[in-house]
Amino acid sequence: xxQVTQNPRYLITVTxxxxxxxxxxxxxxxxxxxxxxxPGLGLRQIYYxxxxxxxxxxxxxxxxxVSRKEKRNFPLILESPSPNQxxxxxxxxxxxxxxxxxxxxxxxxxVV
Amino acid sequence: GQQVMQIPQYQHVQxxxxxxxxxxxxxxxxxxxxxxxxxxxxPVFLIQLVKSGEVKKQKRLTFQFGEAKKNSSxxxxxxxxxxxxxxxxxxxxxxxQKLVFGTGTRLLVSP
Numbered sequence: 001x002x003q004v005t006q007n008p009r010y011l012i013t014v015t016x017x018x019x020x021x022x023x024x025x026x027x028x029x030x031x032x033x034x035x036x037x038x039p040g041l042g043l044r045q046i047y048y049x050x051x052x053x054x055x056x057x058x059x060x061x062x063x064x065x066v067s068r069k070e071k072r073n074f075p076l077i078l079e080s081p082s083p084n085q086x087x088x089x090x091x092x093x094x095x096x097x098x099x100x101x102x103x104x105x106x107x108x109x110x111v112v
Numbered sequence: 113g114q115q116v117m118q119i120p121q122y123q124h125v126q127x128x129x130x131x132x133x134x135x136x137x138x139x140x141x142x143x144x145x146x147x148x149x150x151x152x153x154x155p156v157f158l159i160q161l162v163k164s165g166e167v168k169k170q171k172r173l174t175f176q177f178g179e180a181k182k183n184s185s186x187x188x189x190x191x192x193x194x195x196x197x198x199x200x201x202x203x204x205x206x207x208x209q210k211l212v213f214g215t216g217t218r219l220l221v222s223p
Contacts, residue, residue: 031209040121042215043155043200050209058210059113090154096209098143100157101202 023091135201
């Protein structure tokens with residue numbers, strides 16, 4: 001089954017404790033992206049990647065890192081999480097061009 | 113950078129009433145996509161419009177892409193409780209691959 005898989009689905013952590021949210025897709029998509037969703041602000045892009053070893057900042061990259069060592073994986077790294085990074089995170093992937101994006105199930109992160 | 117705004121932010125209707133959400137981009141788009149996110153779920157692709165002035169229909173949903181390719185709308189005729197959710201538009205500037213999502217419109221339908 002074609003899908004985008006995020007883990008974990010839920011995470012509560014403390015300020016400053018490094019964490020990684022994984023994202024994997026099995027559709028051989030070149031483009032992958034991370035978004036955060038906050039009430040009233042919609043889906044804001046954190047980082048995106050056009051292909052392996054090619055990443056670029058989105059609109060809200062501060063406090064986040066990503067890597068794209070393999071085509072299927074695009075982990076989101078929070079080196080030192082802060083409470084303002086409490087949010088619902090979505091990973092998405094698509095083929096390059098005017099094509100639809102496929103989303104993971106989401107990761108609800110709470111930083112206390 | 114490119115910004116995509118949607119209005120209204122929230123709308124509550126009675127079942128059977130019509131609903132429209134509007135999407136406006138600060139830049140010209142090569143395409144516009146619409147997604148629906150059910151409560152507790154993830155965004156799911158509905159449709160894509162590419163041509164200036166294009167209109168597409170999916171049952172009770174009508175999608176339009178503006179002549180200038182900077183705005184779009186989604187109209188739902190005779191809403192049903194199954195239409196509840198948040199509707200997002202998303203667009204890509206010509207020559208770029210970055211997909212930018214709008215702020216979303218949350219629709220609540222009362223029976």
